[in-house]
């Protein structure tokens with residue numbers, strides 16, 4: 001997949017944001033710090049996580065945290081004192097992000113690790129190392145994602161968007177779940193999308209071999225995130241490990257890198273999109289908000305419960321997706 005320069009370097013543009021208060025100051029991303037007070041900008045920014053919870057002594061894993069929403073989530077949780085493992089496919093980009101966050105927050109416990117969700121061998125190696133090196137895990141944020149990529153397959157032959165966005169995180173969660181249970185109360189946060197509304201689980205052609213539309217394939221993978229969260233939460237009842245999904249909003253990030261049209265739309269309309277920091281608020285909320293301590297199986301947007309499509313509430317499909325995912329990954333997860 002192509003590598004695109006970080007969005008701030010790419011545009012060099014500032015963006016309007018709130019002029020006053022901690023929120024405005026914190027969400028001012030480097031290189032985009034022109035302050036324009038605007039009610040409209042506040043509206044675009046959407047909900048924010050108001051929790052002041054501290055996370056000293058807590059261990060967090062965030063996938064795909066070298067850029068975009070994941071990086072801003074990592075920055076916030078590092079500020080709260082957590083030990084943050086940023087799990088990324090490109091170790092150089094991961095180390096650059098980790099060292100930037102360490103320098104900015106003063107939290108030296110921000111650690112970069114290699115994880116390629118498009119390769120189950122890499123996922124297993126990451127989990128093995130993590131379990132050997134770290135005693136605890138309290139928050140797992142399944143954030144990494146790929147959107148609109150041309151047809152391609154993961155190392156294991158899964159369609160790329162389903163493989164990375166759903167199956168990779170499914171396997172990662174399976175491998176880390178015992179540690180989360182031992183450290184409960186613990187939380188699993190799955191970054192899905194409003195795009196799940198356009199998805200369906202095409203069991204007869206999961207890997208798009210008969211027909212492939214890259215936009216729809218993304219929607220299917222994000223519906224899979226919602227269904228996985230639902231079934232996982234049901235299975236975790238009574239364990240004090242919660243699982244919630246979320247839509248971060250429409251966020252100005254590198255997610256659109258595979259589409260020239262979307263890249264231009266994102267540039268032209270950047271004023272109407274959330275910054276990555278604003279887009280991270282619902283992930284942060286699901287990870288730390290005190291009022292969500294025992295809330296599970298829910299879907300959030302703008303730091304509040306949001307509407308899930310009828311297909312995202314279909315328990316039969318959720319169960320079938322669970323067993324098909326286990327089969328594809330060669331795991332037994334009862």
Ligand SMILES: NC(=O)C1=CN([C@@H]2O[C@H](COP(=O)(O)OP(=O)(O)OC[C@H]3O[C@@H](n4cnc5c(N)ncnc54)[C@H](OP(=O)(O)O)[C@@H]3O)[C@@H](O)[C@H]2O)C=CC1
Nearest residue numbers: 064068069089116117118143144145193250251253254255
């Ligand atoms: N931006 C938006 O408007 C929206 C985003 N989302 C979701 O938010 C999440 C974060 O996206 P966003 O920050 O916007 O996008 P970015 O493209 O900025 O970040 C995506 C991250 O995922 C990583 N990633 C991609 N493929 C793999 C892989 N095979 N293994 C490990 N990591 C991988 C990327 O790594 P690398 O930098 O190396 O490519 C990057 O760190 C995604 O799940 C996305 O679907 C949902 C709705 C809207």
Ligand SMILES: CC1=C(/C=C/C(C)=C/C=C/C(C)=C/C=O)C(C)(C)CCC1
Nearest residue numbers: 192193194195249250265266269272273
């Ligand atoms: C309304 C509007 C836009 C809408 C974009 C939307 C709605 C994007 C959704 C993206 C998602 C859901 C991505 C990932 O999951 C544009 C194109 C910026 C142009 C300006 C007006």
